[in-house]
Amino acid sequence: MTTEFVTPAGVVKAVNDVSWDLHPGETLGVVGESGSGKSVTAMSILGLIQKPPGRIVAGEILFEGQDLLKMSEKALRQLRGRAIGMIFQDPMTSLNPVLTVGDQIAETIRLHNRGIGRDEARTRAIELLAMVGVPDPESRYDQYPHEHSGGMRQRVMIAMAIANDPKVLIADEPTTALDVTIQAQVLDVLRTAQERTNAATIMITHDLGLIAENADRVVVMYGGKVVEVADVFSIFAACRHPYTLGLMSSLPRLDVDVEQLEPIPGSPPNLIDLPTGCAFHPRCRVSKGREICRTEVPLLRDVGDGQQAACHFSDEVPAEMAVVSDEMGAQLGTATS
Template sequence: MSSPVLSVRGLTTEFVTPAGVVKAVNDVSWDLFPGETLGVVGESGSGKSVTAMSILGLIQSPPGRITGGEILFEGRDLLTMPTKELRRLRGSEIGMIFQDPMTSLNPVLTVGAQISEALRLHDRKMSKDAARTRAVELLTMVGVPNPEGRFDQYPHEHSGGMRQRAMIAMAIANDPKVLIADEPTTALDVTIQAQVLDVLKTAKERTNAATILITHDLGLIAEHADRVVVMYGGKVVEVADVFSIFAAPRHPYTLGLMSSLPRLDVDLARLDPIPGAPPNLIDLPPGCSFHPRCRVSKGRELCRTEVPPLYDTGNGARAACHFSEEVPAEMAVVSREMGARLGSSGA
């Protein structure tokens, strides 16, 4: 396998609040390889977006602070890089698609002006006319109708889907090596979601950028990701290829996510959610932070007292579970229970 284009090593990001220190990202490590799409999944508050913002150096201080780790982009540590050099990388070699384009786009500048600015900021020799031509090409590439006219319109004159397309155009304007998409289909209806994801897929193919797809939607992960990082309580709890994650998860939290998905072959009145609530990041439970909600732990002392490392589970996969070898058997139990409910439902 080739060397990673981006490596996160032991990243820890905290926020100081009146209630205490929030450990939003807690000793997180993973690699992103050239050309791949790495899916990052987990419940709200699991640390997905904070990891992305840490990579880009966008953690506001105070209250946020990065207290440990390395973020290596082609061997260069972004955490120790001079601010001027980091700004040069943002928007050129590392592109970002934010969750909400309405708040990410400047409301007093036209969409075209903002794309042109992204181009000229990283190419001082580019003329205004050349930037306009390139911006119109980008809007065309991402499927914006009437790109010449849309160029001169403001963000509020665009629909949600059109604004997100403009954000994608801006993110890929300088052919980045890494593209981060943070919940790129938030607040869009299903039809527009599909269109935006097709645009994102096309953009990735044209730029060959390694992509980080941050989402809570496992359907998007199944369709678009090559490998998956599962986060819980600010930590990575499982890393595996996308087929292993869905067919044979090795962490109980991942199994819980799979079990809570709606299915077309089961007619049930309600879904099967993970019991309990996500952990308090100010006061994490001792041992494995998932053990209070875990159906594999069964109250065992090891789970309650020792934080599990990321054990090697084979084929390059890792899982932070003391009893990961028991998860497949528990998955079989879940399947039987689902089958029994299917039979009792008369479907």
């Protein structure tokens, strides 16, 4: 799939020939820096790209054999919230401030189940609030979003997303604005919801810690493209793309006492004017200025053990990973000596 935005400065290639699949009951983690195309991919799936300036110019989005790009807006609206649920990043801007949280959940239920009356929808909404851990759900039903904390609002969003037992859940940075304790609680709620519905879950985040704890497989995106795909264990044990290595190298570790983290040098690419060749080569510690990195776009290819990577020198990444570990070990030795 390819999604673009037409701007006065040029065409932004936000999602550039991206492909991945999703299976019932699994959690697919989608990671990358801001601007890598994670959220635009999710919004494209749901048909929520604003047109104009956005447009999906190529590809297909297959759900149970149907191409969502060929569905009418009416059919897509019926699909959203029923078969595919979305948990947005900021619940305060996603919830309607002039309706109670209970009425919003009940509306979601009645919209996709015409035979359900108001009383039945209210009962179901209260059950959902209780399931996602909202205390005193009967009273909370009649409260407005501003009367809830950030964690409670996110629980309400999860309740709305699972109200109709969807087959796919998309969680876009579901814990970004929450403190660590509330993050853990919300993620427990999300896991419970997934187990209850057996939904396939897409978890979009920049937090590799969340991915390590919650994902089964991982898609790494950079510059609007997929640069690595692997199961979660392989990503952390033996990644095969320099960008993934850079993300992990910049993570704080409890076993190493360092004064400053090692960031990825430079900035994410300009999606209007991507670098020639591999979009990551200006920031890459593996490229070492080699011509092929500057001139040829690497294809996403199998690199063994079920992993895929879009790198000309993916075989050299494990050695660089060992170097990073040695550097971290040396810092640890200095800190403890």
